[in-house]
Amino acid sequence: MKAVLILNAGSSSLKFALYPLDGELASHPAISGQVEGIGATPELTTRTADGHKSSEPVLTSSDQLEQQHRDSLAHLFRWLTANNPDLDIVAAGHRVVHGGERYSAPVELTPQVLAELERFVPLAPLHQPHNLRAVHAVAGLMPGIRQIGCFDTAFHRTQPVLAQTYALPRAMTAAGIKRYGFHGLSYDYVARALPGVVGERAHGAVVICHLGNGSSACALREGRSVASTMGFTAVEGLMMGTRTGSLDPGVMLYLMEQKGMDARALTKLLYKESGLLGVSGISHDMRTLLASDAPEAREAVDLYCYRIARELGSLAAAAGGLDVLVFTGGIGEHAAQVRQKVAEQSAWLGVRIDLAANAADASRIDGEESRVAVAVVPTNEELMIARYTVERLQLL
Numbered sequence: 001m002k003a004v005l006i007l008n009a010g011s012s013s014l015k016f017a018l019y020p021l022d023g024e025l026a027s028h029p030a031i032s033g034q035v036e037g038i039g040a041t042p043e044l045t046t047r048t049a050d051g052h053k054s055s056e057p058v059l060t061s062s063d064q065l066e067q068q069h070r071d072s073l074a075h076l077f078r079w080l081t082a083n084n085p086d087l088d089i090v091a092a093g094h095r096v097v098h099g100g101e102r103y104s105a106p107v108e109l110t111p112q113v114l115a116e117l118e119r120f121v122p123l124a125p126l127h128q129p130h131n132l133r134a135v136h137a138v139a140g141l142m143p144g145i146r147q148i149g150c151f152d153t154a155f156h157r158t159q160p161v162l163a164q165t166y167a168l169p170r171a172m173t174a175a176g177i178k179r180y181g182f183h184g185l186s187y188d189y190v191a192r193a194l195p196g197v198v199g200e201r202a203h204g205a206v207v208i209c210h211l212g213n214g215s216s217a218c219a220l221r222e223g224r225s226v227a228s229t230m231g232f233t234a235v236e237g238l239m240m241g242t243r244t245g246s247l248d249p250g251v252m253l254y255l256m257e258q259k260g261m262d263a264r265a266l267t268k269l270l271y272k273e274s275g276l277l278g279v280s281g282i283s284h285d286m287r288t289l290l291a292s293d294a295p296e297a298r299e300a301v302d303l304y305c306y307r308i309a310r311e312l313g314s315l316a317a318a319a320g321g322l323d324v325l326v327f328t329g330g331i332g333e334h335a336a337q338v339r340q341k342v343a344e345q346s347a348w349l350g351v352r353i354d355l356a357a358n359a360a361d362a363s364r365i366d367g368e369e370s371r372v373a374v375a376v377v378p379t380n381e382e383l384m385i386a387r388y389t390v391e392r393l394q395l396l
């Protein structure tokens, strides 16, 4: 089987998908899955196209995150080749979170490009190092294979200058301290799928809420990004699983000056200890919080939804109105309660939802009297990467 291997390496997980290339790019992977629990007890789960699932622990002799990442990739390759004797991986495609100012389109990952991408590690500490480690690991395991990097920031390079600018001294903006935006592969996929769900309105004022462990929202016109809640790093904007989202910078100054916190401690606080986990004190996982009776869990969910509704007003201002509201990502696709709360707080924008359609995770959930089309569109970052990899390398 000729196939492209797609890798999406996160902070504690490694998602993969193998897309067959048989005259055309298959729209569904032959095999997909993920290694979860990297840094603790990594486990590989796989799913074949005919629905067969399996899982097994990853063989690792280390408790170091970096080494477990490498061991997970090696384990995945062994598993793929052992279970698919005729497998012929012709190229690999990766999600690379930060492409800086330089990369506004997918690019072949040559040694020079990789060296440049290393420079963006401090801008996405939770993602970029893992993304790049996956690229190096593939090069080690399959010498000479061509690899394509697809950037989360690229989709947002169409934003107007104002939307990309912080009110900092000009020299800093010129040095690249500006708003980049993330989750671009997800927005790209959803924007392309949207006309099939809401028709012509997909070309109007659209806001897509990508609600997963990392959460952000994006305003679009004519299917292009005009503003996003994430900025220079993937910590700005909405509240997330373990990230604060936007925070008064004065809080950070206070913590440094009065509480003696340094950059390392602040990074941990902003990226790992806050968000749903910090506010609830229970879990970063929306499913766990929705199932909990604890008032702290409810408070965390309420704050998460309130922040989305607040940002929705801001993004509608950037988009010049609101014709379509879209939910995607693990929470956006499955958490009906979250969509309902956001919709109720957005009634002033003309949003009304049909409770039965919403409870069923239907693709259209707007109520009859809604001025705004409300959609649930499952995202597919891996398929987007597969398309770009095939296109960039002219594999068909």
Ligand SMILES: Nc1ncnc2c1ncn2[C@@H]1O[C@H](COP(=O)(O)OP(=O)(O)O)[C@@H](O)[C@H]1O
Residues within 6 Å of the ligand: 010, 211, 212, 213, 214, 241, 284, 285, 286, 287, 288, 290, 329, 330, 331, 334, 335, 336
């Ligand atoms: N059925 C569900 N109901 C509520 N939340 C869900 C459901 N399924 C997944 N989620 C939530 O989705 C989030 C993970 O989203 P996902 O997009 O998979 O994350 P990642 O950013 O890691 O790709 C978790 O908070 C999880 O609890």
Ligand SMILES: CC(=O)OP(=O)(O)O
Residues within 6 Å of the ligand: 010, 097, 127, 152, 182, 183, 212, 213, 214, 215, 234
């Ligand atoms: C950019 C980002 O936050 O990604 P993720 O949702 O995978 O954490």
Ligand SMILES: [Mg+2]
Residues within 6 Å of the ligand: 212, 213, 214
């Ligand atoms: Mg995600």
